[in-house]
Amino acid sequence: MKPSSNRRTFLKSMGLLGLGTTISPLILQACKQAESDKLSKEVLKDPLFNISLAQWSLHKMLFAGELDNLDFATFTKSQFGIDAVEYVNAFFKEKAKDLSYLGEMKTRAKDAGVQSLLIMIDGEGYLGDVDETSRNQAVENHKKWVEAAKFLGCHSIRVNAFGRGTAEEVAASAIEGLGSLASFAKPFDINVIVENHGSYSSNGRWLADVIEGTGMDNCGTLPDFGNFCIRRSNGSEWGGECIEEYDRYLGVAEMMPFAKGVSAKSYDFDEDGNCIETDYERMLQIVKDAGYTGYIGIEYEGSQLSEVEGVKATQKLINRIGSTLG
Template sequence: MKLGLSSYSLVKALRNQELDILGVIQWIADNGGEHVEIVPIGFNLTENPELIDAIREKAAAAGIEVSNYAIGANFITETQEQYEAEIARVKREVDIAAGLGVKRMRHDVASRKDTSIVRFQEDLEKLAAACREVADHAAQYGITTSVENHGYYIQASDRVQALIHAVDRPNFRTTLDVGNFMCADENSVVAVQKNISYASMVHVKDFYLRPASLNPGTGWFQTASGNHLRGAIVGHGDIDMRQVISIVKRSGYDGYISVEFEGMEDCYTGSKLGLEAVRRLWDEV
C-alpha cells in the first residue's frame, strides 16, 4: 500500500495562492505522503501544459509518485455532436495523464437531475460506450481508467458495478471513495465490501452524518434521500473507518490510497491528521 494525498485536499491553499501545485507536492512529501493524486482544481493543465512536465519532475525530485489523474466529465448531452465532443475532450485528458506518467485516471461519467434507476437503465449503454472508447484510447499508454462513486447518479455500489460490467474492458475499473457511498445513503462498510475487488484506486474520506429530521444548517449538504453530511477529518467522522480500512487491507488491495479531506477545518491540519490516521489504522488492523 502506498499512502498519499489528493491535491484536492489542499484546494483552499491553492485557491488562496498560499501554495501552487508544485508546493502541494512538496508539502505532501514533507508530511509523509508517498504519492500525489492530481485533481486539476485551482490550476489548469489544459491551459498551462508546461505544468505537466513540471509536476512529473517535481514529484520525482521530492521522492514521491504521481498516482492518479482525476477529472470531471459528463456524457449526458443534448446532442450527438456534444456527446462525441465530450468523448474527444476526455481522450485529450488521457493524453495529459500519459504526460504526467500515471497509470490510473479517473473521469466522471454522468450527472442528471433525474437520478432514478429507470433513467440510469435507459442511459447505461450510451454511457458504457463512451467509457469504452476512452478506455480503449487509454490502453495504448497502459492506463487504467475508472469511474468514481460520485455525483449521485452513479454513486451507489450496484450502479458502479453495472457500468463496469457494461463497459467490459480490463482497464476500466472504479476509483473507490469510501465516504462517497454515504451521499447515496449507502453504508460505507457494506459498499466497500461489495466494490473493493473492482478498485484501481482508493480514496479515504470521512463524513459527519445527521438524519433528515435534524438539519444542522450552514456547511452541510444533503444526501440523495435528504440526510445531512459534512466533510470530516479522516477518523473523526461517523464512518467506521477501522472496519473500512480492515476490509481494504484484507481484500489484498495493495495499490495507492489517497486521503481526500474536504472538511471545514484548516486544510493543512485536516490533511496531515488524515494521513496519520490512515497509516495508524492500516498498521493496526
C-alpha cells in the same frame, strides 16, 4: 498507584526507577507522552497501506494562492512525508497540452522523490450523457487528459459517470462513453477509473455493473469512503440537500473488485482521533479483505481542522488502524 509493567520497563530504560515516591506527576506524564511517541513511530515503520495525497485536500490553499500547483508535490513530501500524489485538473485546467508546464510538474515531483499516480478530471462533460453527440464530445474532451497523465507518469485518470435519464438509460450511455475512452487510453497504458461522485454513480451496485459492462480491463473504480448521496433535493449531483444515501460500506465493498485506487474521505474527528463520519476500522478491513495493494489517497474536506492538520489526522488514523487489522 504503581506503574504498569510496560511503564516500569520504560521508566527503567530512562533511569527513573529507584527514585521511590519522588517521581512527580509531571515526570510521569512526560514519560507517558514519550512512550506514546515512541510506539507511534514504531507503528509507522511498516504501515499496512501505502498512502498518497489527493490534491483536493489542499483546495482552499490552492484556490487562495497560498500554494501553487507546481509546488504541490514538494509540499506533500516536506509537510507529510508522503511520496505519492493525485492531481486535480481544476488547478491546471488550461495546461493539459502545455508540455513545458507539465514538464515542470514532472521534474519537481521527481526531484522531491514523489510519484504521480492519477489526475482527477472534472468539468469536461458527462460520459454517461444519453445524448450521443454530447457524450462523444465528452469523450473527446477527456482524451487530452489521458495524454497528460501518460506524460506525467500516472497510471490513471479519474472521471465521472454522470448522465440525466433513468438509471438504465444512463448506465447504457456510461458503458458506451467509458468504453470508448478506455479504448483510447489502452495504448497509453492509462486506466479510466470512476469515483462514486453523486447520483447513480454513488450506487455501488450500479457503478460495478457499468464498469463490468464496458468489458475493458483498464476501466475501473476509485471507491471513495464518502460521496454516497444518490438523490438530492434539487435533482443535481451536488449542491442540494441529500435526501437518499447509499450504504457506504456496502458501496465500497461492491466497487472494490474493480478498484485501481481508493479515496479515504474525512471531515471531522473525535477526541480519540477517529473519523466521525466513517468507521475507518470497518472500511479499511473491507479494503484489505478485497486484496487491494495499491495506494489509499487521503482526501480531507473538513473545516474544524486546517487542511494541513486534517491531512495529518487522516494519515495518522490510517496508519493506526492499518496496524491493527487482521
